[in-house]
Amino acid sequence: MHRFFVSRSDHVDEAQALICSDELIHQFTKVLRFARGEKVVLLEGSGFEFVVVLQEFSVKKILGKVLSKKFCETELPLRLVIAQAILKNMERMEWLLQKGTELGVSAFAPLLTDRTERKVLGKEERLQRILKEAAEQSGRGKVPELSGAKRFEKIFFSADWRVAADARSEHALDFGDEVGGAMSAGGQASEHIVVVPHPGAEQKFSEFCKQNLVKNSEKFSGELVICVGPEGGFTDREIEIAKAKGAHVVSLGPRILRAETVALAMTTIVAEVLGEM
Numbered sequence: 005m006h007r008f009f010v011s012r013s014d015h016v017d018e019a020q021a022l023i024c025s026d027e028l029i030h031q032f033t034k035v036l037r038f039a040r041g042e043k044v045v046l047l048e049g050s051g052f053e054f055v056v057v058l059q060e061f062s063v064k065k066i067l068g069k070v071l072s073k074k075f076c077e078t079e080l081p082l083r084l085v086i087a088q089a090i091l092k093n094m095e096r097m098e099w100l101l102q103k104g105t106e107l108g109v110s111a112f113a114p115l116l117t118d119r120t121e122r123k124v125l126g127k128e129e130r131l132q133r134i135l136k137e138a139a140e141q142s143g144r145g146k147v148p149e150l151s152g153a154k155r156f157e158k159i160f161f162s163a164d165w166r167v168a169a170d171a172r173s174e175h176a177l178d179f180g181d182e183v184g185g186a187m188s189a190g191g192q193a194s195e196h197i198v199v200v201p202h203p204g205a206e207q208k209f210s211e212f213c214k215q216n217l218v219k220n221s222e223k224f225s226g227e228l229v230i231c232v233g234p235e236g237g238f239t240d241r242e243i244e245i246a247k248a249k250g251a252h253v254v255s256l257g258p259r260i261l262r263a264e265t266v267a268l269a270m271t272t273i274v275a276e277v278l279g280e281m
């Protein structure tokens with residue numbers, strides 16, 4: 005069955021679905037040529053999926069009856085945030101968003117670091133479409149969030165740092181009233197762990213995951229933020245800030261990986277340790 009995330013102008017509840025968005029109407033009628041009786045899976049982003057049989061078609065709307073509603077079991081048990089320094093090559097950044105979504109990333113937070121060369125992301129509409137299509141294709145129940153670009157330091161200064169609830173522009177940031185050291189290094193108090201991969205670090209990321217993500221058979225269900233540096237890497241200054249704020253600086257072995265490989269390798273390790281691969 006085809007899967008579709010509905011948009012704000014569509015509606016789905018326990019009983020029925022009402023499709024009003026031009027995009028879905030076009031896709032259903034012109035692209036896929038659905039007719040009365042076609043069954044589809046509709047997702048509204050809360051993690052639930054609705055099996056719907058399409059019943060009435062008109063130019064402006066499509067009505068369907070909900071046959072079942074169930075929780076989508078495809079999300080990782082934790083909230084995994086990839087905070088990636090914006091890459092020079094936008095194609096690589098898009099590839100990272102697509103593949104990270106397939107692997108279960110909850111949110112992407114583009115970072116501005118000392119050595120970030122490109123300061124802006126591509127067109128938001130295009131990036132959101134990449135995320136949505138990858139989520140549909142991979143059977144996810146949620147489309148990962150994508151925040152605006154943030155300074156690297158930002159993640160260490162906010163008491164309740166959350167990707168979506170923040171300013172969408174670096175220029176809107178004001179460090180003056182932020183709270184230092186709010187992050188929990190062990191993940192116990194606020195269940196917020198920050199990890200910074202850096203070549204040559206002492207601790208291996210796989211060891212870190214084994215020690216911190218599963219304890220007495222209980223899986224970590226808080227927020228794990230992985231900050232990946234740009235093509236030129238993090239500066240010593242940034243690594244010192246990360247360490248001072250209690251982030252875990254980790255290694256991925258002796259080979260230097262491209263940034264987009266790093267994010268995907270780390271997501272895979274997390275999923276494996278949590279028994280999701």
Ligand code: SAM
Nearest residue numbers: 201202203233236237238255256257259260261
């Ligand atoms: N010459 C740069 C350096 O030494 O940092 C290489 C940067 S690498 C292309 C981009 C980012 O990927 C790094 O900032 C780091 O976050 C991550 N990375 C790449 N290989 C890594 C490894 N073997 N261990 C830990 N992090 C790595």
